[in-house]
Amino acid sequence: MTDALRSVFLRDVLQAWRRRADWLTTFFFFIIVVSLFPLGVGPEPSILRVIAPGILWVAALLASMLALPRVFASDYADGTLEQLTLAPQPLSLLVLSKILAHWLLTGLPLVVMGPVLGLQFGMPPDMLPVLFYSLLLGTPCLSLIGAIGAGLTLGVRGSGVVALLVLPLYIPVLIFGAGAVEAVGVGTAPGGHLSLLGAVLMISLVVSPLASAAAVRVALE
């Protein structure tokens, strides 16, 4: 079974790697959205420093949402997804491999880029590692929760629906993620928020593959 999971994972990573424009779009979208805020709010460093954690996290949410159609859409279009449902391995685990591959190419770049953008906003040095860890724990949650929405919206009319489904479910991740970084700003320990973020990650690791697999099955009926 590990073989099947590994091959699904490697296949998805390889495919995504060959179509670099896809995931680079997500990456640059993240950078652009973050850069828009100083232009909109004004270059005042004291204001930017205060709102930086929120901006980075909201931008991460939006970027991750933008990438969601890529989890299943192309496999749905060419019939690969149907073959996966016929495989002897549980569909939920195969879906989990796909989600992990998706996170590796769309989530991980945001984790690496987050602290760099944080510097642009004048974040103090003790905030940057917390931002890094919060993104490291939080972006997999976004990929996991988002995969449910991606599965549910396979083949539906209109592309904006996925935003309506997924963004409300993202709210706890946003609150705990940005909260951890802000906690450092006000001089308290970020551990509590990071632990809660870890708890959200554990819950989504259990719930999301099952729900996403159910959603995929509904879409393929």
Added chain:
Amino acid sequence: MSFNWFRFSSPQTFYPLAGRLAPFFWIASVALTVAGLYIGFFVAPTDFQQGDSYRIIFIHVPAAWMSMFIYVVMAGWAAMGLIFNTRLSSMMANALAPTGALMTAIALWTGALWGRPTWGTWWVWDARLTSELILLFLYVGFMALHASIDDPRRADKAAAILAIVGVVNVPIIYFSVKWWNTLHQGSSVSLTRAPSMASTMLLGMLVMVFAFWAYSIATALTRVRGIILERERHAAWVAQLGTE
């Protein structure tokens, strides 16, 4: 003689039953609303702190309760439709969603109207207000997903999965918003009312709660009749309805 518990689980038998029940709930909702508003506006005393503006709670509190309760009931019907593959359960979930969204909107709107004279602001990012707003988003997501899938059975199942995920998420959202609010120590206003409430106030509110219950059931039954007709329009018994 045994009673068949599943007799009314088919749209064909439920359609006339809903038609017979709906008028009672409509009448009950109108009568209770008139009674409740009379108590609320004319019998209940003026609050010594908030003046007459507190009277909006006779609409606000029942709407807020119903908004949360209907979401759970809706998710329950949706789950039942997913598990037992019963068409009528999904139709019920579908019939409840607009009423739930309406209740959420009423709760938010009346809350804003109450907040203006009492707190001096239309909106505060309080934990309860924020989670109620997110509840509205969840309703909108449910309806948007259902509307965007052409095949009704597929739409039922997809929306059911979303509703179940939503129910799992509701407590997480609620507590995250609550902790977020305490971290920011945002509003200095407190939502907790005076501990003791005049008994006529409580009576007026309870009557209004029942009125909202009756209204929600009445709209759900009326709407589910429409949904049944629309979905079963190719069935023979629907064609017969037109000739009768």
